Amino acid sequence: RRALFRRRQRMCDSRFELKDGAVSYQCRFLQSDIYKRSTTANRLVLTGFGTKAVPDPCQTIFSRITSIFNCAKDVRDNAAISVYPFNDEIYAFSEAGIICKVDKGNLETGTKRDLTARLAIVTHTSHPHVVEDGTVYNLGLSFSRKGATYHIVCFPNDKNNDQDAMFEKAQVVSTVPSKWRLLPSYMHSFGLTEHYFIIIEQPFTINIPKKVLSSIFSKTPVHDVCKWHKEAETQFLVVSRKTGQLVKTFYADGFFYFHTINQYEDMNHIVIDICTYKDSSSIDKFYIKALKNAQSDSNFRDSVNSSPQRFVLPLFTDGKFGDNQNFVKIPVSNAKAFVRDDGSVHVEPESICRHNCELPTFNYNKCLGL
Known part of the structure; x- marks a missing residue:
């Protein structure tokens, strides 16, 4: 089982350094909660896009229902798809609404940002756009009684390089309904x-x-x-x-x-x-x-x-x-x-x-x- 689990481990993007005519290479596993919990349990603890979690034998049908509405216990922070800059810092992305800060020097995993809490989106794309002034745009998805809706989200650049300000001032700048109410693209x-x-x-x-x-x-x-x-x-x-x-x-x-x-x-x-x-x-x-x-x-x-x-x-x-x-x-x-x-x-x-x-x-x- 451990060999099977290791195939599903995900790495952060690699780092190359050119100095004094030599090249050094470095890479690390993103230290997400999902990664650490899965490593401790020696099994996949959370179902992903293409992988199925190994069932917890102690979890009842009622606790499964409860877990849907308790995101704090089911953190989707396996941001192992892409890396993008916010001011002078970089963050790792996946399609879940949580991004992870990565130290540019040693690739250590830092602060996590839960974008779903502030922006009321459940997912976003793994590939935002960073425009010339540092402003970041991304496409998110939300659900309501009216069905699925797409949102363009803006993270305005802060002139003082204040990381918190970019996220605190983030806002939805466009909303477009899905073609199919319960079948978003x-x-x-x-x-x-x-x-x-x-x-x-x-x-x-x-x-x-x-x-x-x-x-x-x-x-x-x-x-x-x-x-x-x-x-x-x-x-x-x-x-x-x-x-x-x-x-x-x-x-x-x-x-x-x-x-x-x-x-x-x-x-x-x-x-x-x-x-x-x-x-x-x-x-x-x-x-x-x-x-x-x-x-x-x-x-x-x-x-x-x-x-x-x-x-x-x-x-x-x-x-x-x-x-x-x-x-x-x-x-x-x-x-x-x-x-x-x-x-x-x-x-x-x-x-x-x-x-x-x-x-x-x-x-x-x-x-x-x-």
Whole structure:
């Protein structure tokens, strides 16, 4: 069992230091409560996105129900996906609403920030945007009687480098309802340009009723209560950074994605590059069992290869136009956008290159939403 548990340990990002003609390397396990509790118990104590907790034989059905409403006893602080700066400090992120400070010198785990308590969100993306003045934006999710709602959250930069002020002044600057009330889209990243936020609502959704029931009875991983809607489209929700209002929605054939690449504005168009998959089956290939069998699985490579695609969203398509008119007016672009009979705009991407890619890095010097 210990060997099985060790495969699920997660490391903080590594640190390299170049000094006096030599390179030193350092890495540490993020000392989250979940990590320490699991190590002590010699088992996974909390169900994650793709991993199932080993049941506690002493926990009754009533204590399981109680645990849903007692977040303090079920802290989701395994922030082992990404690292981003807040002023001159760095924080580790996951899709749960708790981030962990990491010491830049020795990679020790420091203060934890529970963003769910102040901002009333239950999750957020692992990839916020940090703009030129140090302000941080992220996309969060909340639930209410009206259903699931997406929120753009702003952490304004503090001129005095006061870390507490950035979090104390954090606020929701935009709210957009989910297409499906109880089936919010799974989102790992989002887009930001000079004037707009871009929420990419893909047809891979989390079934909230199933998730609640699984928390009580089966401790099913999040992935197991998600569904790919193969007939549904992907929506691009364009939100004004100035007003926080949804200004336009674009539609594309359904695709699955984790990461955006770059996004910017050009000639009254939004250009957004995304690492796309044809569907969500790629997730299944990242389980340990699938990775072990990767060499013998003839379909493995095709399943995990993402295609870098460029979508161009023209912002001037209102009114009556001729049939089959392409509204993408950027020179040399092969992307397309058509107004359909119901007035909605359907976009078709162009391939950026023939090679597959994933885990991109933003070219913030050119494409940051200033």
